[in-house]
Amino acid sequence: MNSAAVQVAPARAERRGFQRVRVKIYGRFMLEDRSEHPCQVIDMSPGDAAVRADKPGEPGERVIAYLDHIGRVEGVVTRLTDDGFAMTVIASERKREKLAAQLTWLANKHELDLPEDRRHQRVAPRNPITVLQLEDGRQYRCRILDLSLSGAAIEIDVRPALGVQVTLGSMRGQIVRHFQDGIAVEFAALQREESLEAAFTDR
Incomplete structure (x- = not known):
């Protein structure tokens, strides 16, 4: 009633x-x-x-x-x-969880000490599927959610510790943040747009 x-x-x-x-x-x-x-x-x-x-x-x-x-x-x-x-x-519910993770990344990336990350245009890989390799040689398939000249947010099932050195595609970097569906990687050096396209669009 x-x-x-x-x-x-x-x-x-x-x-x-x-x-x-x-x-x-x-x-x-x-x-x-x-x-x-x-x-x-x-x-x-x-x-x-x-x-x-x-x-x-x-x-x-x-x-x-x-x-x-x-x-x-x-x-x-x-x-x-x-x-x-x-x-x-x-x-x-699944889509909302993914959206929450994306929004967390977008809000938090301004707090990363990467001023160039806000100045440079994003790069959109034609194929967002790539491989993350740890220092011990273990490899994991992952999906690039957001890619810039200074780093990337990726969707991945594993959570290596912050500060761990990794290779994303052919780019060396380190893990700087965890979020719900993945991790953020800061590249070891600021990249050129052409080098990112070569690394991630032809795979």
């Missing part, structure tokens, strides 16, 4: 269960009329996002966004803002 109240409460709790992270993520989004528009996400959680855009759509309208470093995100416009809109994120 009070089943409606039981169903409403968890939904409301879930909406408030994610903490937004301030980010600066560029991308584009598609509205229901299949028109595409550029956008910038200014803060985001695994459950919702605030988006800056010239053409915001209407409340209740379904949106598909393609965001740098994040990938494809589906959602619904919840309200309009002065410079864009807010949206909920529609995703499976």
Whole structure:
């Protein structure tokens, strides 16, 4: 008899269960009329996002966004803002966990002592699958989530200790951070874009 109240409460709790992270993520989004528009996400959680855009759509309208470093995100416009809109994120539990890891990396990378990491353009490998090799020769397949001239965030099943020397593809570096689905590697030297492309796009 009070089943409606039981169903409403968890939904409301879930909406408030994610903490937004301030980010600066560029991308584009598609509205229901299949028109595409550029956008910038200014803060985001695994459950919702605030988006800056010239053409915001209407409340209740379904949106598909393609965001740098994040990938494809589906959602619904919840309200309009002065410079864009807010949206909920529609995703499976697994997708939300991966999104949380990506957002943690994006938020924390500014705290890494790598000022060049923020100045240089990201490199998008054509094939993100590569190999991480430890000093003892053990090798693990991994997926590159985010790649810059100074380092990379990779999705991998193992968690070598911080400071361990590794080789990612053909790039030497060390592990500087753990996050939920993987690790961050700082390259031993600042790379050139051409060397990264040679290391990761032809594999």
